[in-house]
Amino acid sequence: MAVNVPGLVVVVIFYIIILFIGIWASRKSKKAEKTCAGTKSEVTIVGGRNISVLVGVFTTTATWVGGGYILGNAEVVYSPKQGLIWAIGPPAFAINLILGGLFFAKPMRSKCYLTMLDPFQHRYGNMFTATLLLPALVSDILWVACILAALGGTMSIILGLSSAVSIIISAAVSIFYTFLGGLYSVAYTDVIQFFFMFFSLFLCIPFVVLSPAVADISVHLNQSNVNSWVGELKLADAGKWADEMLLLALGGLAYQALYQRILSAASSAQAQITCLAAAGVVFIMGIPSVVIGAMASIADWNQTAYGLPPPFERGEAGKILPLALQYLTPTWLSVLGIGSVAAAVMSSVDSILLSSASMFTQNIYKTTLRKQASERELQWVIRVAILLVGLAGMGLAFKGESVFALWLLSTDLLYCIILPQLICVLHLICANSYGAICGYIVGLLLRLLSGDSILGIPPVLLFPGWREEDGVITQYFPYRTLVMLCSLICIITVSKMVEVGFHQQLIPQSWDLLRVFKKKKENQGEEVPLPQGEENTTLSARL
Structure with missing residues (x-):
């Protein structure tokens, strides 16, 4: 041409x-x-x-x-x-x-x-x-x-x-x-x-x-x-x-x-x-x-x-x-x-x-x-x-x-993977590192197992309604949305469970490897500086 x-x-x-x-x-x-x-x-x-x-x-x-x-x-x-x-x-x-x-x-x-x-x-x-x-x-x-x-x-x-x-x-x-x-x-x-x-x-x-x-x-x-x-x-x-x-x-x-x-x-x-x-x-x-x-x-x-x-x-x-x-x-x-x-x-x-x-x-x-x-x-x-x-x-x-x-x-x-994480980090106070990591793993694993024809990844999970066309399996179930929701639910659920576990002392504090709740306690325990001139008043009150 x-x-x-x-x-x-x-x-x-x-x-x-x-x-x-x-x-x-x-x-x-x-x-x-x-x-x-x-x-x-x-x-x-x-x-x-x-x-x-x-x-x-x-x-x-x-x-x-x-x-x-x-x-x-x-x-x-x-x-x-x-x-x-x-x-x-x-x-x-x-x-x-x-x-x-x-x-x-x-x-x-x-x-x-x-x-x-x-x-x-x-x-x-x-x-x-x-x-x-x-x-x-x-x-x-x-x-x-x-x-x-x-x-x-x-x-x-x-x-x-x-x-x-x-x-x-x-x-x-x-x-x-x-x-x-x-x-x-x-x-x-x-x-x-x-x-x-x-x-x-x-x-x-x-x-x-x-x-x-x-x-x-x-x-x-x-x-x-x-x-x-x-x-x-x-x-x-x-x-x-x-x-x-x-x-x-x-x-x-x-x-x-x-x-x-x-x-x-x-x-x-x-x-x-x-x-x-x-x-x-x-x-x-x-x-x-x-x-x-x-x-x-x-x-x-x-x-x-x-x-x-x-x-x-x-x-x-x-x-x-x-x-x-x-x-x-x-x-x-x-x-x-x-x-x-x-x-x-x-x-x-x-x-x-x-x-x-x-x-x-x-x-x-x-x-x-x-x-x-x-x-x-x-x-x-x-x-x-x-x-x-x-x-x-x-x-x-x-x-x-x-x-x-x-x-x-x-x-x-x-x-x-990223959307459920972004929703949680911006709008949910309860989300923490443990939930975020679990949600990431669940989202990535489920998405890879669902397969992708462009990348040549064969599906391991076959959702309802799947079809094989010209030797290629196509998923007609809204599997991406399902994966996103699973990741979102995992972040919220794990975050709440871990938070309750540590606060109720069901999980030993020594297991807080990511120092999520240790940091919270340290921040809560920090003394807030008083305005200038109030130190002496407070000290007198204590005495």
Whole structure:
């Protein structure tokens, strides 16, 4: 396939603009380091906590509306076995941000944390916090892989450019400006990327709908084959649908990328407003993908240069959005479309890179490995971590798995393991280290035993309704939600049982190996200093 030179030039110009804005924002970050009351690492991680509501809404939306969101929704609507009813991304992400604003923004921002792992460190200590970093890191790498794979497939179709080259260039640009400016570069490039995504994607809708290859929509609405794009939800599939909906709606609450935006706000109220406003915008941004996927499902591909068989029969359902842009819209518009996907990808990649790097630097390196590290050293650790996470995600992106499948998998570990821990540490006073450790083990063990086809892990636990399709076992029971609830219940139950055991002296105090209750007693036994001038009065009273 020949390279689309005009399209390539447009994309290169777009990348140069983004790079220029990232460099400009990095200079703004340097100025903030001099004027901000916080440390240099705080400016890098949370932008000195002075990101405005408007910029916060744009950067939150741009982060959530990534390549997985745009291509994944179109893939699901187009696929004959799924359809519109399975396009759970827009409502799930809207619910996710609403819940984040109502229940998680205030307790996180009011205590001035720097990362999602800070509350764990304050309550449970460094060792357990380090174990939580692992699933968070794996999830971020999978998310990077998902959206870079989405971009690689899109560029290879529309520009005729090698998928590997597209992935490498996009990753390099994102890594570079995130490396330079931290959250400032991420936030301000996200603003430009958001507007580009919004206008180019919505501009594509009328051209796709009015394409000669797309049949009259009214005809399809009056025929029984409306299910070709609307889809249907059978009772036997309801468990799987509910599981995926809850996975995306609740699992996102355990993303550091969300808390990076919350913690960068000037106040708790501003953080809540940012989340609630972004929820509506994220939902709206899902409309173009859904419409394009629906139109592609009723299109007569034989009237296009693509020909027959259609994309689904060729195993290219995951690339349906770029295919629709390439064959159902004018050439100039397909180039704008690839720009929108590139914008979506970079706006998510930069956020994920900074998220992982922030958690490692703040919660592992600074508190455990190098407690005396200087601010300059911490900034370089963040940069090296950004590079390593980017390279790891880029390597996985070459595998070319289904975008929607990688999208779900990236949230999986967070939903099953970290979400129940986060709920307990923020909202339940009774939670302690013993319950947290048991909940972690139960969640991880049950999730591994449930298997995963993408990672090639065969299921040991077969839940009701499982099916074997093409030699692969698929679980139709909402097993991820069950695993999450088991972990949550385990944390609460074990925490209460251990607390009662020690307080009622049913368990010897010498068995408190983690010093949870010894520390409480020590803190309760500490003498509270009296105000100046009251010491003599108190002493006289005692005499």
